[in-house]
Amino acid sequence: MTLPTSPVATVGPVKIVGTGLLGTSLGLALRGAGVAVQLTDASPSALALARDLGAGTPAGEEDPEPALVVVATPPDVAAGTVLAQLAAHPAAVVTDVASVKLRVASAVEADGGAAAARYVGSHPMAGRERSGPAAAHGDLFAGRPWVIVPGAHSGDDALVAVRNLAADVGAAPVTLGAEEHDDAVALVSHLPQVAASLVAARLQDAPPDALGLAGQGLRDVTRIAASDPQLWATILAGNAAPVARALRELRDDVDAVLEALETAADAGPSAPGSTGPLARLVADGNAGVSRIPGKHGGPPRRYGAVTVLIPDEPGALGRLFGDVGEAGINIEDLQLEHSAGQKVGLAVVSVVPSAVAPLEKELQERGWHLVVR
Numbered sequence: 001m002t003l004p005t006s007p008v009a010t011v012g013p014v015k016i017v018g019t020g021l022l023g024t025s026l027g028l029a030l031r032g033a034g035v036a037v038q039l040t041d042a043s044p045s046a047l048a049l050a051r052d053l054g055a056g057t058p059a060g061e062e063d064p065e066p067a068l069v070v071v072a073t074p075p076d077v078a079a080g081t082v083l084a085q086l087a088a089h090p091a092a093v094v095t096d097v098a099s100v101k102l103r104v105a106s107a108v109e110a111d112g113g114a115a116a117a118r119y120v121g122s123h124p125m126a127g128r129e130r131s132g133p134a135a136a137h138g139d140l141f142a143g144r145p146w147v148i149v150p151g152a153h154s155g156d157d158a159l160v161a162v163r164n165l166a167a168d169v170g171a172a173p174v175t176l177g178a179e180e181h182d183d184a185v186a187l188v189s190h191l192p193q194v195a196a197s198l199v200a201a202r203l204q205d206a207p208p209d210a211l212g213l214a215g216q217g218l219r220d221v222t223r224i225a226a227s228d229p230q231l232w233a234t235i236l237a238g239n240a241a242p243v244a245r246a247l248r249e250l251r252d253d254v255d256a257v258l259e260a261l262e263t264a265a266d267a268g269p270s271a272p273g274s275t276g277p278l279a280r281l282v283a284d285g286n287a288g289v290s291r292i293p294g295k296h297g298g299p300p301r302r303y304g305a306v307t308v309l310i311p312d313e314p315g316a317l318g319r320l321f322g323d324v325g326e327a328g329i330n331i332e333d334l335q336l337e338h339s340a341g342q343k344v345g346l347a348v349v350s351v352v353p354s355a356v357a358p359l360e361k362e363l364q365e366r367g368w369h370l371v372v373r
């Protein structure tokens with residue numbers, strides 16, 4: 001994969017510990033950029049699949065020492081794995097990609113000693129509802145925020161190495177403290193997972209006729225309910241206090257909605273105290289959803305989407321429009337996803353379904369980098 005960003009700054013070899021969705025995706029992205037990658041995993045089959053997919057070479061005794069180690073194991077073993085890697089590779093920078101940061105940061109602080117200077121936490125805000133190497137993709141990080149979480153003792157060299165890693169795979173580095181990070185993801189990632197799972201769980205006993213009526217709204221709200229239960233149990237338990245705070249606030253809102261509904265059910269839909277809180281619920285939701293940067297509701301269903309990575313430079317969108325026009329294809333809709341400070345954006349070009357394959361071919365031939373989602 002060649003991204004339209006600056007030349008690769010990451011110094012290899014990079015060792016990836018944990019070749020699941022995240023580790024294999026990272027290996028694919030780094031290999032595509034020409035960086036040497038060593039792979040390890042507790043599961044021989046996950047390791048073999050990552051190797052066969054082209055994410056790197058299984059680590060061996062004769063390997064050169066890695067310059068950078070990326071720990072991509074589940075959150076409950078991330079801290080122990082980071083400490084073990086710091087000890088095993090005394091000259092390497094070590095980072096992890098676990099979804100919860102305070103626990104790993106505290107463990108390195110407490111038990112890492114001088115090696116804490118070589119550790120920087122990180123968290124790519126990129127993933128899928130599927131786990132394992134088979135779900136991996138080298139484009140996973142393209143255009144996504146990648147949170148860098150410096151520890152109290154992280155050295156400058158370590159910080160630079162982890163920022164370079166994020167930028168080299170097309171992500172936008174964002175720096176946050178561990179607690180600030182954990183509070184933020186409780187709200188934007190962990191609470192949505194709980195809400196999606198709660199709504200989807202209500203469907204278990206739904207009559208098939210009711211399910212047959214499901215539209216895009218239900219699919220939008222429940223997409224991430226298909227996530228891996230074991231991974232998410234460790235993520236939620238690992239960030240328990242911030243998630244509990246966010247969930248208690250949600251429960252207060254649910255209670256207000258319930259009260260309005262019970263008033264309407266008992267005293268009629270026009271009774272005082274019934275419609276007001278319900279309208280407020282939806283209006284508050286309108287206000288919240290409008291604040292999501294680069295919100296992508298997905299293209300209208302009658303269209304197909306082609307997602308294109310665009311460099312953040314004058315004229316890039318114009319060139320894209322020109323190339324689509326020269327291909328004789330009409331743009332039906334366009335969405336741009338762009339976060340502050342990132343060097344690339346994503347243009348989601350909606351076209352009639354029959355034009356998707358020809359447009360992909362045409363744009364690839366013209367040198368555009370397409371993102372598979």
Ligand SMILES: NC(=O)C1=CN([C@@H]2O[C@H](COP(=O)(O)OP(=O)(O)OC[C@H]3O[C@@H](n4cnc5c(N)ncnc54)[C@H](O)[C@@H]3O)[C@@H](O)[C@H]2O)C=CC1
Nearest residue numbers: 018020021022042043046073074075098099127128131132
């Ligand atoms: N799934 C997602 O969308 C995202 C996950 N993350 C974080 O990335 C990390 C990895 O997640 P996924 O790749 O989704 O999980 P995964 O389940 O796809 O892969 C985890 C891999 O780690 C291996 N593993 C487990 N314990 C190990 C150990 N002690 N030593 C070596 N290998 C070990 C497993 O065999 C498995 O292959 C987690 O910490 C998760 O919180 C971060 C961003 C997004």
Ligand SMILES: O=C(O)C(=O)Cc1ccc(O)cc1
Nearest residue numbers: 099124125126127128129189
């Ligand atoms: O699928 C989505 O919308 C995600 O946000 C994926 C995701 C899952 C877990 C993370 O720690 C980070 C990102």
